[in-house]
Amino acid sequence: MLDEELVKLYKGGDVQSFNLIYERYKNTVKYFARNLYLLGADNDDLLQEGMLGLVEAVNTYKEGESSFKTYANLCIKSKLYS
Numbered sequence: 001m002l003d004e005e006l007v008k009l010y011k012g013g014d015v016q017s018f019n020l021i022y023e024r025y026k027n028t029v030k031y032f033a034r035n036l037y038l039l040g041a042d043n044d045d046l047l048q049e050g051m052l053g054l055v056e057a058v059n060t061y062k063e064g065e066s067s068f069k070t071y072a073n074l075c076i077k078s079k080l081y082s
Contacts, residue, residue, distance in 0.1 A: 001020070002068075003020060003021065003024065003067075003068040003072075004061075004063055004067070004068050004070060006018075006020050006021050007021065007058055007061050007063075007068055008063065010058060011059075018058060019055070019074075021058060021072050022051075022054070025076075026051075028045065028072075028073065028076065029047060029050035029051055029053075029054060029076055030050075032050055032073075032076055032080055033046035033047050033049075033050045033080060036080055036081075046080060049079050049080055050076050050079060051079050052079055053072075053075040053076035053077070053078060053079030053080065054072060054075065054076055055064055056075050056079065057071055057072040057074075057075035057076070058072075
């Protein structure tokens, strides 16, 4: 199933579809977090911020503007850098 379909299902109330999105993107979040170093920051804090970016992406994605993958990557990076 495509990411965009999973997001649509989640917005329709299917909580399990978010779990599938999480599984698909957890390594992406880990990759971005691992490449970012913040003085005094814990890696777990960075992972948590990246996951918040993923949640934001799922909740604010608008179908047809871009692929979900591109949008999710942008949201994750933005959350990590902010």
